[in-house]
Amino acid sequence: MDDVDTDHGGSVGDATAAAHALEHVVDPVVAVADGTITYANEAARDAFELGDADREAATALGASWDRLAAAIDETTVGTARRVDFEGDRESARLHRGASGATITFDRGDAGFDADTDSAADSRSGASDRIVKDRALKEAPVGVTISDPDREDNPLVYINEAYEEITGYGYDEVVGRNCRFLQGEDSDETAIAEMAAAIDEERPVTVELKNYRKDGTEFWNEVTIAPVRDGDGRVTNYVGFQNDITARKEAELALERRTEELEYILDRVEGLIHDVTAVVAGSTDRSQLENEVCARIAAEDAYDGVWIGERNPATGMIDSRSSAGDGPDDESVATDADHPAAEALATTEPAVDTVDGRTRAAFPLSYNGIEYGVVTIRTDRAIDDRETVILSALARAIASGVNARETSRMLATDAVVAVELTVTDRALAPVTLSADADCQLEYRRSVHRTDDETASLFTVTGASADEIAAVADELADVDCRIVVERDEECLVELTGGIDLVGWLSERGARTKTIETEAGRARITLEIPRSANVRSVVEAVEDRYDGTDVVSFQQRERNGETRQEFAARLEEALTDRQLGALQRAYLGGYFEWPRPTTGEELAQSMGVSRPTFHEHLRTAEAKLCRAFFGDA
Incomplete structure (x- = not known):
């Protein structure tokens, strides 16, 4: 091959060298934009019998064009893919750019028998050369040509896309081996694979990390193929470069996320199992909290954990239990800049990182009742997926605490009697007393197997028919007359908003409900050890017109x-x-x-x-x- 003029700027010598190299590529190569063939090398012109006017891809490429057109649409800009055909034409390699695509057909396939010996005799005219030169220059992928007859196989041509990808100019590249783009993080295996392919004079495609002129990294999909003359001797190597950084980083990020998720699931699966066992097996709240903290702190990923509870008298979050690295202090102010305070205030997880140390706090809440907050300390980041898992763990802990507090309600004699008044008409007894002008007194509730609570009330001041008529107007409320007497009747109320069952789930026992003129006076008993304030606040949030009349500590009748x-x-x-x-x-x-x-x-x-x-x-x-x- 003659020496090429290395003067930069798209000189005739540059284009001639590039076109000359591609003319000797034994595989058919075409460039296509908007369904038009903008360039075809000699092998392609001969294989497809292309003339100056045969530029419609659908006409020139025949049945293979439908498959190629679909593949171009499916290929991301800046990437490449192999396209397989049915019948004789088996495959082609497609490089997709922003404005078109370059297609290299496998010469070994039947139907592409280009007679390269006649290449010199079938040169196109000056206009055809201009088209070829422009196709090389404006190809949507980086194109390089090297000369293996020179020492170290230097590059003799690059196109504009190559300059845009690498940041290097023409004069900075021509005369150098393409390895100058490699750096410390370039894959040695991929480099060795390219070297072996050149030694064996065969094509190769690899993906490796390269470095631009400014030092920034990018992922490069490199395809190198030998160019042979009519005698089959390799005269040049043509290379195609695609910047696949976006795709590669997405693939690597997906691999990292998958590995992290697998790690989290493997590690947390045992933690969830053990904490669930603790919740199920502990006999009281203190034991539950101590064992939960010990199990979480035993996990290698976590340095310490503590469970705190709000103290309304002091405005602090006092530590109830801890393991490993405990709380920053024995107590944290409820308005402090601390994840535990934020989690209680928002009832949502809160995470912060200070000096490389992460604190993640999760509220312990069940059925709207606050049981405190669990805070975990670690020297690594806690992402959204782990936050979701730990939030579920906190809900399991809160459920266990609720169960212990509810059972304590049945056993303890030390209770706080809370008297409330409620005017919310969502409560059926309130509406019945107002609309039927009567009085209702709560007698007892029965929890049925379908989780429905049936509550018995004695009614005075209204007949059974009057009560039934008013109850018929209440949505989702079923009123059944159990006993009817002259001065009173016994009714069973089900459905609607279940006050007694709802309070029972929160560890409170309903002692009395007396309603008259649309106002209910309710007495509750809550264990002194429970979070009385949280239960009362839950009632206030759920029922409009709730007023606290009194709090009174007392002992239950402990009759044997x-x-x-x-x-x-x-x-x-x-x-x-x-x-x-x-x-x-x-x-x-x-x-x-x-x-x-x-x-x-x-x-x-x-x-x-x-x-x-x-x-x-x-x-x-x-x-x-x-x-x-x-």
Whole structure:
């Protein structure tokens, strides 16, 4: 090959050298823009029988164009792909640019038998050379040509796209081996693969990190192919460069995120399992909190953890339990610039990083009741995915604390009696008392298997029909008349807003509800150890028109079973107690009955009506004692 003129600026010598090199490429090469062939080398002109007027790609390339056009649309600008064909033409390599695409067909495929020996005899005219020169210069990918006959196989031509990709000018590149773009982070395996391909005179495509003139890194997809003359001797190497930085960084970022997620899931899976076991197995709140902190601190990724609770009297968040690196201080102000304070204020996770140390706080809240905050310390970042997982862990902890506090409500005698008034018409008893001009008094609730709570109320001042008529107007409320008497009736209310069940889930026991003229007076009992303020605030948030009347600490009536039996026995006459005992021991309450009332009456030496009178009176006294009536 003749020496080329290395003067920069798109000289005739540059273009001639580049065009000369591509004319000797044995594989058909075409450049296409908007469905028009803007350049075709000699092999392509011969293979597709192209003339000066044959520039429509659909006409020139025939059936293969449909597949190529679809592939161009599917290929991201700045990247390349291999296109496989059906039938004889097996494959081509497509490089996509902003304004078009360059397509190199595999010469080994049937149907592309270019007669390179006749290349010199079929040169196009001056106008065709201009088109070829412009195609090389304006190709959408970086194009280089090197001369292996010179020492170190230097570059003899680069196009404008190459200059834009690398930042190097023509005079700074020509005469140098292409390895000058490589640096300390370039993949040695990819470099070795390119060197081996050149030694073996075969094409190769690799992806490796290169460096621009200003030192910035970019990912380069490099394709190098040998250019042969009519005798099959390699005269040049042509190279195509695509800046694939955006795609490569996206791929690497996806790989990193996948690895991080797998790491988090593998690590946190055991943590969640162990914490769940602690929540299920602990007997009280303190044990639960201590064991949870110990398990979280045992995780290598975390340096320490602590659980704190708001102290309304001091305005501080006091530490209840800790492990590893504990809290910054024994207590944190509720208005401090601290994640624990922010998490309690917003009821959302809060994360900050100071001097490379991360603090992540998660509110412990269940059914709207605040049970404190858990704060984790680590020397690494906690991302959004880990925050979601730790938030779920905090909810599990709060659920466990709620269960312990609810069970404590059943066992403790030390309670705080809270008296409230509520005027929210969302409560069915409030609306019934206002619209039916009556009084309702809460008697008892029954939790059914479908999680619905049925509450019994005695109603005075209105008939059963009047109550039923008002209840029919209430959405989602079912009112059933249980007993109707002259002066009062007993009704069962279900559906609507369930106050009693909702309070029970939050560790509060409903003692009394008395409603009159659209106002309910409610008495609750909450364990002294519970967060009384949080429960009351939850009621205030849920029900409009809630006012706190009083707080009172007191001891529940701690009557034992023996004391209850003794009190009931004292209330019964001998005849009533005898009738009750004989009925129970004689199987009178079983079905079918093994004995009759007549037989039991005879055993007591009384008439049957007298026996039934004693039995019913005893049953009434037993029910009053059990259900707490005076």
